[in-house]
Amino acid sequence: xxxxxxxxxxxxxxxxxxxxxxxxDLSAIEHPGNEELLTLNMGPxxxxxxxxxxxxxxxxxxxxxxxxxxxxxxxxxxxxxCEDKAYWKVITLxxxxxxxxxxxxxxxxxxxxxxxxxxxxxxxxxxxRVIHMELNRIASHLLWLATGGLDLGAxxxxxxxxxxxxxxxxxxxxxxxxxxxxxYFQVGGVFEDIPSDWAAKCREFTQEFPTRLDQFEDLIDRxxxxxxxxxxxxxxxxxxxxxxxxxxxLLRAAGTPWDLRKAHPYSSYEDFQFGVPVGTVGxxxxxxxxxxxEMRESVxxxxxxxxxxxxxxxxxxxxxxxxxxxxxxATSMEALIHHFKLVTEGFRVPPGxxxxxxxxxxxxxxxxxxxxxxxxxxxxxxxxxxxxxLQAFKSMVQDTYIADMIATLAMLDPILGGIDR
Amino acid sequence: MPDATGLELIAQELRDRxxxxxxxxxxxxxxxxxxxxPNAVPATLEHLRGKGYTFLASxxxxxxxxxxxxxxxxxxLLDMKRVDRLRVKTRVHTDVPHVPSxxxxxxxxxxxxxxxxxxxxxxxxxxxxxxxxxxxxxYEGWPQRRDFPxxxxxxxxxxxxxxxxxxxx
Amino acid sequence: MEIVRQKLSDSTDFRARQLRARDxxxxxxxxxxxxxxxxxxxLTTTLEKASKWAQGNxxxxxxxxxxxxxxxxxxxxxARVDIARFGFEAFRASPRQADVLIISGRISIKMAPVVxxxxxxxxxxxxxIAMGACASSQGVFNNYxxxxxxxxxxxxxxVPGCPPRPESLAHGILKLRQAVVARPDLGWRARYGGEGTxxxxxxxxxxxxxxxxxxxxxxxxxxGASA
Numbered sequence: 001x002x003x004x005x006x007x008x009x010x011x012x013x014x015x016x017x018x019x020x021x022x023x024x025d026l027s028a029i030e031h032p033g034n035e036e037l038l039t040l041n042m043g044p045x046x047x048x049x050x051x052x053x054x055x056x057x058x059x060x061x062x063x064x065x066x067x068x069x070x071x072x073x074x075x076x077x078x079x080x081x082c083e084d085k086a087y088w089k090v091i092t093l094x095x096x097x098x099x100x101x102x103x104x105x106x107x108x109x110x111x112x113x114x115x116x117x118x119x120x121x122x123x124x125x126x127x128x129r130v131i132h133m134e135l136n137r138i139a140s141h142l143l144w145l146a147t148g149g150l151d152l153g154a155x156x157x158x159x160x161x162x163x164x165x166x167x168x169x170x171x172x173x174x175x176x177x178x179x180x181x182x183x184y185f186q187v188g189g190v191f192e193d194i195p196s197d198w199a200a201k202c203r204e205f206t207q208e209f210p211t212r213l214d215q216f217e218d219l220i221d222r223x224x225x226x227x228x229x230x231x232x233x234x235x236x237x238x239x240x241x242x243x244x245x246x247x248x249x250l251l252r253a254a255g256t257p258w259d260l261r262k263a264h265p266y267s268s269y270e271d272f273q274f275g276v277p278v279g280t281v282g283x284x285x286x287x288x289x290x291x292x293x294e295m296r297e298s299v300x301x302x303x304x305x306x307x308x309x310x311x312x313x314x315x316x317x318x319x320x321x322x323x324x325x326x327x328x329x330a331t332s333m334e335a336l337i338h339h340f341k342l343v344t345e346g347f348r349v350p351p352g353x354x355x356x357x358x359x360x361x362x363x364x365x366x367x368x369x370x371x372x373x374x375x376x377x378x379x380x381x382x383x384x385x386x387x388x389x390l391q392a393f394k395s396m397v398q399d400t401y402i403a404d405m406i407a408t409l410a411m412l413d414p415i416l417g418g419i420d421r
Numbered sequence: 422m423p424d425a426t427g428l429e430l431i432a433q434e435l436r437d438r439x440x441x442x443x444x445x446x447x448x449x450x451x452x453x454x455x456x457x458x459p460n461a462v463p464a465t466l467e468h469l470r471g472k473g474y475t476f477l478a479s480x481x482x483x484x485x486x487x488x489x490x491x492x493x494x495x496x497x498l499l500d501m502k503r504v505d506r507l508r509v510k511t512r513v514h515t516d517v518p519h520v521p522s523x524x525x526x527x528x529x530x531x532x533x534x535x536x537x538x539x540x541x542x543x544x545x546x547x548x549x550x551x552x553x554x555x556x557x558x559x560y561e562g563w564p565q566r567r568d569f570p571x572x573x574x575x576x577x578x579x580x581x582x583x584x585x586x587x588x589x590x
Numbered sequence: 591m592e593i594v595r596q597k598l599s600d601s602t603d604f605r606a607r608q609l610r611a612r613d614x615x616x617x618x619x620x621x622x623x624x625x626x627x628x629x630x631x632x633l634t635t636t637l638e639k640a641s642k643w644a645q646g647n648x649x650x651x652x653x654x655x656x657x658x659x660x661x662x663x664x665x666x667x668x669a670r671v672d673i674a675r676f677g678f679e680a681f682r683a684s685p686r687q688a689d690v691l692i693i694s695g696r697i698s699i700k701m702a703p704v705v706x707x708x709x710x711x712x713x714x715x716x717x718x719i720a721m722g723a724c725a726s727s728q729g730v731f732n733n734y735x736x737x738x739x740x741x742x743x744x745x746x747x748x749v750p751g752c753p754p755r756p757e758s759l760a761h762g763i764l765k766l767r768q769a770v771v772a773r774p775d776l777g778w779r780a781r782y783g784g785e786g787t788x789x790x791x792x793x794x795x796x797x798x799x800x801x802x803x804x805x806x807x808x809x810x811x812x813x814g815a816s817a
Contacts, residue, residue, distance in 0.1 A: 044701065045708055047653050047683040051660075052701060072555040073701040074657050077572075077735035079540075080565050093730060099658035115450050143661065162668035169665075180658060180753055245477060245529025263504050352449050355497050355508065357478065366479055366497065378567075383479035383497070391532050417657050420555055420698070556735075557700045564734060572734030574727075 036060045044073045048151050048406050051416030055405075062401045067394050075420040082380040086346030087113055087187060090380060094367075095181045097382055098418030100143055103129075103136040104360035106185040108367035108382065111266065112356035113187045116349050116371055119321065124312040125189030126268040131202065131305045132175070132184060133267075134298040138209070139168040140361040141291045145216065148288070148410035152229060157220065164212055167205055174198055187347075188322040189315030199306050206299050206306075213295055220288075230284040234396040234408040237282060244392040248363025248385055249294065250412065253279035253286035260359035272304045287411040294361075321347045346375035355383075362386050362413055384418035428453040431472070431507070435465060454508040459494075459520045462511050466496060466523055474498035474507055477527045482537035486567035490514045492543050496523070513543065522548040540565035645689070645715055646770035649763065652688035653681045654708065656695025659722035659753045663694045666756035673760055676767070685711040690766070692759075693739050696724035702737045709743050715775045717746045719762055722753050744782040 038059050044052035052073035058066035078097055082090045094109045095102040107129060114121060121129075142165045149157025169179040175194050176182040184191050220226050238254040251258055259276040261269045277293035279286030315322045323342055324335040341347075349371040357366035363385030370379040393412060397405045425448040432446045432455055442461035447454040457465050466477070479497040490512040498507045513520060522545035524530045534545045535554040542563035545551055553560060562569055610627050613619045619627060655663060666673055673679055682688040685708045697705055709718060720739040723729030726748040727738045739745050746769070749762035779785050 044704055045654065045685075052656055052704075072553075072557070073698060073704070074696060075555040075698045075700065075735050076696050076731050077564060077733045078731070080569075080735075081571060081731060081733045083567070084571055096658060096730065099661065118450065146664075159669055162665060163670075166665065166668070166670045179755065180661065242476060243528045245527075258501060263501075353454070353483075353495075353508075354450055354452060355479070355495075355506070357506075364478060368479065368481060368483075368495065368497075370483055379483045381479075381481045381483075383481070387532060387536075388529055391529060570734070571732075573732035573736075574738070576732075 037065060044070075048409065050147065050409060050414055053409075053414065053416055053419075057402070057405070059402070062403075063399060064397050064402065064405055065399070067397055067405070069390055069393060071390070071416070071419050073420065074416050076417075078421050079380050079382070082377060084376065086375050087349065087377060088342075088346060090377060091185065091187075092181070092183050094380065094382065095183065096417065097421050098360065098362070098365070098384060098386065098415050099180070100140045100415050100417075101136055101360045101362070101365075102181050103133045103185060104358060104365055105367075105382065106183070107133060107267070108356055108358050108360075108365050109369070109380065110185050110187050111358065112354050112367040112369040113349060113371075113377075115354045115356055116352050116369060117187070117321065117347075119188055119316055119318065121189055121267070121316060122313045123268065123310045124193075125314050125316075127305045127309050128190050128194060128314065129185060129267050130269065130272070131302050131309075132172070132190075134301045134305075135168050135171060135202075137298050137361045138295050139165050141295050142168075144291060144361075144410075144413045148413075149220070151406050151410040152226065154220070154223075154226075157216070160212075160216065160219075164209065171198070171202055171205060174201065186315060186322065188318065189313070191315075193314045199309065202302065203306060206303050209299055210296060213292065217292065226288075227285070229403070229407050230288060230411070232281065233284045233400060233404045234411065235281060235283045236392060236395050240395055241282075241392055244395070245388040246363065246392045248359070248361070248389070249287055249290045250363070250389055250392070252277060253290045254282035255280060260357060260364060264357075266358060269301075271308065272301045274298075274301050274304075284407055284411040291413075348373060348375050349377075357383070360385060362415065362418070363389060382418070382421060384421060386414045386416075386418045387421075390414055390419060424448075424451075425453075428455070428507075431455065431469070435461075435468060438468065439464065452506065452508065454510050456510045456512070459511045459513050462494075462496070462509065463521050463523050463526065465509055466498070467526065469498055469507065469509070470526075473500040473502060474505070476501055477523070477529050478506070480523075480530050480533040480537065482541040482543055482565070484541060484565065484567045485512065492518055492541050492566075494520055494537060494543060515542070518543045519546055520544070521546050522551075524548050539563075542566070642771050642773075642775065645775070646767040647677055649678045649690045649717075649767070650680045650682045650688050651678060651690045651692050651763075652685050652708065652712070653683050654691055654693060654705075656693070656697065656701065657724070659694035659725070662753040662756050663692060663721065663759060666759050671756040671760055673763065676760075676764065678763060685709075686713060688712055689716050690763075691716070691718045692721050692763075693718060693725040693745075694721040694753075696722075696729065696731060697737050697739055698735050699737055702742055705739070706742050714777050715770075716778065717766060717770065718743060719747045719749060719759075719766060720745045721749045721759055721762070722751055724752070726750065744778045744784070746781075 040057050040059055041054065042057060043054040054070040054073065056068040056070060057064055078093050082093055085093065091106050091109060095106050097105050142161045146158045146161030172182055173179050175198055176184040176191065236254060238251065238256045241251050241254050247258065255278060257276055257278045262276055274297040277290045279290050319335065319338040324338055328335040329339055351371055351373045353370045355366055355368045357364050364383065365385055366383035368379070368381040368383065369377050372378040389412060396408050428446055428448055432443050435443045439461055442457050442465060443455060444458060445456040476499040477496060478499045481495055483493040483495060485491050485493055492515060493510060493512045496509040498509065511520060520543055522530065522534055524534060525547065532554060534548055535551060537543050538545060538551055539553040539555050540563060552558065556564065610619065610623060614624060614627055665671065667679055689712065691709055691712065693705065720726045724731060724736060725739045728736045729752060747762050747766045749759050751758050779787065
């Protein structure tokens with residue numbers, strides 16, 4: 001069906017900015033040999049692009065022949081300014097990269113620094129981290145579901161998804177004071193212990209949430225429109241995805257059971273029993289189902305973690321890294337000095353390089369930290385899963401309709417903050 | 422991670438294939454790193470693919486200012502069957518920042534090499550489409566190099582400046 | 591906020607008013623009574639005030655989510671902090687149909703011309719809300735890649751926060767509504783001293799030299815920057 005003799009369209013058709021504005025028919029300029037092709041620009045301001053993603057689509061009628069994502073519209077230079085700040089200040093910045101999975105960004109960075117420091121995180125802190133990360137995973141998947149439903153036209157899913165997401169954000173607000181970008185994870189543990197009835201409220205949520213998921217599934221799973229739009233659309237085999245470096249629910253939907261929580265457990269994930277959903281066909285419907293089941297598994301993990309939450313410190317005892325409790329400042333001189341040094345300069349990390357990967361809702365999120373012995377990192381790089389997953393987008397939408405492209409983009413779940421950093 | 426001896430074995434195999442490819446090995450915090458010559462990078466990655474490291478997890482640039490050679494490229498490899506990670510590192514000077522591209526054999530390197538080019542100015546020879554990816558197309562400068570200024574706005578307390586100029590005196 | 595309770599007038603007064611209304615319709619009321627009736631029962635205003643009231647109460651925000659703040663903007667639209675109760679839930683995808691641009695998120699230098707273009711495409715009357723710290727003033731990111739919104743476009747309301755709670759953003763929009771209802775809208779150029787930046791087509795300037803004291807006149811064959 002594709003004519004291999006077509007040369008892909010040039011991205012910038014060598015026209016002046018004002019001339020491009022005046023030209024009415026870019027297709028005549030860009031595809032002189034083939035009048036069937038039309039290059040259309042979608043975005044960066046577009047209701048369906050999940051953020052500021054620009055897609056240069058070359059269409060033959062309604063069928064996509066070529067697509068080029070252009071990114072960089074929310075590039076914030078986070079990695080650059082991280083080099084200028086003390087390690088614990090970097091947590092605030094790094095959280096804002098993939099802005100839906102802030103706990104994962106923070107944990108990837110904290111885990112990398114803890115590895116460099118060879119620091120042991122107390123068990124209670126590990127369990128609290130797991131609970132918050134799994135709640136964040138559910139929140140992220142709910143937002144994916146809500147906006148995905150909105151893209152497909154099912155607006156009611158938007159309202160329902162946010163109803164539950166607001167409850168999770170209430171839990172975050174209860175434990176850390178902020179709904180998003182909470183700066184709850186610190187190097188060595190968590191910032192503060194959870195309030196006394198947080199566990200009870202969390203349990204209320206986990207007891208009710210599976211029924212909510214049942215409601216979602218009743219609404220969407222066997223809906224004829226959803227089946228027509230998602231089944232057998234955007235099929236890519238696992239080989240191609242692995243070549244593109246795709247991980248996460250996309251890879252699991254294609255049949256490869258790869259999950260870093262199981263393969264290389266970190267932060268006490270080996271203590272919990274949970275399943276990893278794997279798809280069979282690799283189409284959009286499998287991607288949808290994999291994420292829905294992942295939400296259920298996350299609920300199981302949270303319940304197990306709450307049941308087994310050990311007593312103990314919530315942050316490491318090493319006063320050179322973690323702030324001493326405030327009541328000690330009144331009595332202990334060392335505590336005062338440590339506090340002063342930590343707040344003004346920050347802790348120093350021995351020189352070295354470490355790459356710390358974790359499983360975020362979108363795939364493998366890795367954090368590379370290079371330290372040079374001072375109190376500021378010398379290089380922080382996040383291997384963001386959406387950035388790498390976007391490369392597989394073309395193979396997913398090649399030779400499908402534009403409407404299928406919208407659905408596939410929704411199922412790809414890109415977060416432009418992570419892509420552009 | 423391959424442990425320290427496993428790392429040395431791999432490095433030895435690479436040296437057997439190509440005597441001046443491997444410039445060093447490092448085993449720190451249980452993570453294995455092989456430092457190779459830039460021209461040997463594609464061959465090294467192919468050899469490691471043969472040994473099972475079939476997944477290129479991350480490709481990123483690092484600026485080692487003020488140590489020379491200044492610019493580095495890191496390739497994080499993953500062996501999914503044995504859950505093993507290995508890092509291949511290469512370093513180039515700023516005056517000859519050329520590294521052969523691995524995109525033809527590893528499609529995941531496409532955007533990541535463009536990002537390293539955009540941020541550090543490392544030119545990947547053989548990349549199908551080496552352009553800036555995050556900054557505007559006509560931007561000048563390599564933002565993430567350590568000697569590039571951070572930029573931004575000066576912080577002004579404009580109320581006081583406007584109403585009482587020189588209020589700090 | 592104090593709630594003041596007023597007792598409705600008792601039935602005799604009500605009946606008297608009903609009879610007066612009947613008489614007015616019949617044409618039987620004379621001057622003093624007619625005056626009193628009109629003052630009690632009719633609402634008069636100027637067209638300007640009425641149009642400002644209508645504009646302020648029917649904002650149609652443009653769907654312009656850039657980054658994390660967009661998520662809290664979506665949270666504001668949703669069921670918990672429902673701005674549909676104020677009438678602002680009709681988010682319009684096309685800037686031609688929208689009148690408020692809620693800049694939710696950080697503006698990178700690549701995106702700034704796009705934002706400005708969208709703002710220019712909106713029709714008067716239009717307003718802009720800079721939501722969050724990044725849009726107001728670069729926020730956490732004081733570096734080469736981020737531009738604060740008021741550097742390149744007029745901003746009417748700043749909502750601080752990172753991200754601002756949905757309630758904060760709702761407060762911001764309601765404050766904007768208050769501002770719009772209170773003050774006449776002469777267009778953003780009058781509010782922010784942008785007179786003289788209008789772009790006028792060459793033939794319009796030729797026909798009517800004083801049409802706009804414009805410094806940018808678009809002539810055929812050149813780009814718009816020549817005067």
